[in-house]
Amino acid sequence: MFYEIANVGGLLAMNDRVASGGALSVFVVYVLAVLFIAWLSNRTASSREFLSEYFLGSRSLGMWAFALTFAATSASGGTFIGFPSIVYSSGWVVALWIGGYMIVPIVALGLMGKRLNHVARLGESITLPDVVRDRFESPLLGTVSTVLIVFFMVFNLIAQFKSGAVILQTLLESEPAFHAVSDWFGAQIRDVSLLGDAAGKPSYLLCLMMFAFVVIIYTAYGGFRAVVWTDVMQGLVMVAGVLFLLPLTIWAVGGLDKATREMAEMTPPHHVRLRIQVAQSPTESSVVIPNNSWLIQESNGVRQVFRTKLRCEIPLGSSLAQCLLANESTNEIPAIELTYDKHIESQAATKLSQPVHIEVVDRVPYKFGANQPGVYVTAPGPDPEKIDGFLPINLAISFFLMWTFSTAGQPSGMVRLMAFNNTQTFRRAIFTVSIYFSLIYFPIVVIFCCARVLLPGWETEPDRIMPEMAQATSTLAGMPWLAGLLLAAPFAAVMSTMDSFLLMISSSVVRDIYQRNFNPDVSETNIKRITYATTFIVGFCGMILAINPSRLLQDIIIFTTTGLSTTFLVAVFLALYWPRFNLPGVLSAIFAGFGSHVALYLFGTLSHPAYKITPFEPGGVHPFVLGTAISLVVSVGVTLLTGPPPTSLVRKYFGRPKPHK
Amino acid sequence: MCGNRRGSGRWSLDAVIAPKTSHPTAHQMNFDDNAWEYDPEFLRARAEMWSVLWLFLTSMIWTIGWSYFAGYQKLTEDEAKNISLLWGMPTWVFWGIFVPWITIDFVAIWFCFFYLQDSQTIDSEAAPVTSHSGTERLKASLAQQAKD
Structure with missing residues (x-):
């Protein structure tokens, strides 16, 4: 899933309540397991041809390995944080938003899988640039592909390092032992000027180093096989988390039927700004109103229920609450106001040390769906900002196309398609991934629709809904250990995505740049040393760049995630299936895909009032869909206008000798 | 080759x-x-590719079409109170997303186990490489390319 964690702070809430020691145990068991897997992989690898084993597992992936590595790599942290928050905020329409995933396994694996594996075997190719380079016998093409893959992957790698470190930080934050080590570490690095702002964030830095250490070690030491086996473990953790949560949630809410009927009557909250006052200024200590506090006011028989978005405080000598908003102090506290009668009547207020008086300074209803019952069970779904709702029909089509084909165009997925061992494995894997995605995505929609009924008012911080639900349901069921398992799911998702990126970059450097261009005769021992060193150095550089990640990183990641698919989907697809496709055609497919993707983002960013990195989406069409269409039209046009490819190449990849009659 | x-x-x-x-x-x-x-394996793979695209198109038309006609609606207060559900889902979600999703899982059984054919090239090379022959072959192929 290609959107990233916007706010992993939600995990903090969950971790606060996971029994002390539980989080640390989850982490330690996890690390030991992945290191064991890496050791096992390295032992298996010792008898095999090194590069093919290290980067492709000797093309010997069995069914479970192939299916789960494909599924786990495509699920990132966003699957467990961002996606649930969207379901919670918009209701049943999100089933349509994610609906494309029903056909993703058949398209992403079936569209090119068999042919790509076949062609990679014909050309003895190990990496994706290998495939296109051999297919067109063009070193230039190999180099262009390598540079573009490394360009996109490096941004992703840094972002994944950051996400992993933040998740680990929230996981360990409540551990006293971690605090002691972090304080000691903070004292050691306080004066290290090279670290910049990071010197003031020792716990982030410590977690970054631990996370990077584990991932770099197991990826560098174990190679592709270790990455795949850890993906299998991580994939199982993810599906287990969802499958525990689903029945618990339906049981807790009293049946899905009941939950949906209640959703049908709900109306979206208003976003408000409040002036919160006390009758008497505090004299001994300030009054603190934590974020997500429920404030209730009744006047003239009308009950109003508010929930604060930020922590605010009424300082000594003052009667007005203030909070920090974008680094500035303000008396207008952002909050939401409930509009659904049943929740208004049943909600209890958060206990404060003094009663408060509330005045609504500003009230902003949803642009679509305000005061409209049924909006959570129909399309296009409520939206606070867009007047045509969350998912107008053109966006629904666009997302259906985008999920399906952008997954098919990811180079990390294509590498896996080159690695399965036989067609039997391939067939079973498509079926397994179909079932796997059905067990993950649709149940998440059901779970977080129910969450609207169980836990109202999280529009204040929707990213926290996953940990809150995990906590609420596991407490209800009397199984607190379950919260630990559910906490491991997003961590597993980040790890399984980033180890693949690390290996992709390393294989590009060793195979596509060094061996192909500089030293084809390199010995087995040397290539082994160089590969280990490169994986280690690439990982280490990623970690260094994640120490002080740019604030733009989160925005850049949106740009890079579908960029790879836009650049490579048409090029690889036509290379596999169109004998007439030639070198100018494939180059134009790559450059048109890449160019249109960059142009759409550049135009969108320049048109944004605050120059935020956003794509230009004419008619609501996703940039991936538009970029891919442009890439297809341009490459077909260029191919037909230029000469046919050499017969020897067509014969090698599409033909067989003709027997005499 | x-x-x-x-x-x-x-x-x-x-x-x-x-x-x-x-x-x-x-x-x-x-x-x-x-x-x-033309290698029959290529022709077969191309036919399977077209089937994948047809399956995709069918699922998209079903899902988007059904949802468009049944899901995009504004309910009155009474309609919202008496909404018709199937298995706890709004009916448009049931017929427009849940049923095609499950159907595709069944189609996947047919597609994987009855339609996709074996590839001799892939299956005959299934045994993992156990020597250094991969590097040797790569060197040979690079040398050949340089010669060409």
Whole structure:
């Protein structure tokens, strides 16, 4: 899933309540397991041809390995944080938003899988640039592909390092032992000027180093096989988390039927700004109103229920609450106001040390769906900002196309398609991934629709809904250990995505740049040393760049995630299936895909009032869909206008000798 | 590449297009180096690719079409109170997303186990490489490319 964690702070809430020691145990068991897997992989690898084993597992992936590595790599942290928050905020329409995933396994694996594996075997190719380079016998093409893959992957790698470190930080934050080590570490690095702002964030830095250490070690030491086996473990953790949560949630809410009927009557909250006052200024200590506090006011028989978005405080000598908003102090506290009668009547207020008086300074209803019952069970779904709702029909089509084909165009997925061992494995894997995605995505929609009924008012911080639900349901069921398992799911998702990126970059450097261009005769021992060193150095550089990640990183990641698919989907697809496709055609497919993707983002960013990195989406069409269409039209046009490819190449990849009659 | 494979019997095993009974074995085949035809494995893979695209199109038309006509609606307060559900879902979600999703899982059974055909090239090379031959072959192929 290609959107990233916007706010992993939600995990903090969950971790606060996971029994002390539980989080640390989850982490330690996890690390030991992945290191064991890496050791096992390295032992298996010792008898095999090194590069093919290290980067492709000797093309010997069995069914479970192939299916789960494909599924786990495509699920990132966003699957467990961002996606649930969207379901919670918009209701049943999100089933349509994610609906494309029903056909993703058949398209992403079936569209090119068999042919790509076949062609990679014909050309003895190990990496994706290998495939296109051999297919067109063009070193230039190999180099262009390598540079573009490394360009996109490096941004992703840094972002994944950051996400992993933040998740680990929230996981360990409540551990006293971690605090002691972090304080000691903070004292050691306080004066290290090279670290910049990071010197003031020792716990982030410590977690970054631990996370990077584990991932770099197991990826560098174990190679592709270790990455795949850890993906299998991580994939199982993810599906287990969802499958525990689903029945618990339906049981807790009293049946899905009941939950949906209640959703049908709900109306979206208003976003408000409040002036919160006390009758008497505090004299001994300030009054603190934590974020997500429920404030209730009744006047003239009308009950109003508010929930604060930020922590605010009424300082000594003052009667007005203030909070920090974008680094500035303000008396207008952002909050939401409930509009659904049943929740208004049943909600209890958060206990404060003094009663408060509330005045609504500003009230902003949803642009679509305000005061409209049924909006959570129909399309296009409520939206606070867009007047045509969350998912107008053109966006629904666009997302259906985008999920399906952008997954098919990811180079990390294509590498896996080159690695399965036989067609039997391939067939079973498509079926397994179909079932796997059905067990993950649709149940998440059901779970977080129910969450609207169980836990109202999280529009204040929707990213926290996953940990809150995990906590609420596991407490209800009397199984607190379950919260630990559910906490491991997003961590597993980040790890399984980033180890693949690390290996992709390393294989590009060793195979596509060094061996192909500089030293084809390199010995087995040397290539082994160089590969280990490169994986280690690439990982280490990623970690260094994640120490002080740019604030733009989160925005850049949106740009890079579908960029790879836009650049490579048409090029690889036509290379596999169109004998007439030639070198100018494939180059134009790559450059048109890449160019249109960059142009759409550049135009969108320049048109944004605050120059935020956003794509230009004419008619609501996703940039991936538009970029891919442009890439297809341009490459077909260029191919037909230029000469046919050499017969020897067509014969090698599409033909067989003709027997005499 | 083709020449190297002549003796391996690989071509002889493929009977995707030609009827099995009339397909010659490797020893019976008499190849002409300059004459070639489309590999039946490629033709079969291309046909399967088209099937994938048709499946995609069908699922998209079903899902988007059904949801568009049944899901995009504004409910009155009474309609919202008496909404019709199936298995706890709004009916448009049930018929427009849940049913096609489950159907595709069943279609996947047919697609994977009854429709997709084996590839001789992939299956005959299934055994993992156990020597350094991969590097050797790569070197040879690079040398050949340089010569060409």
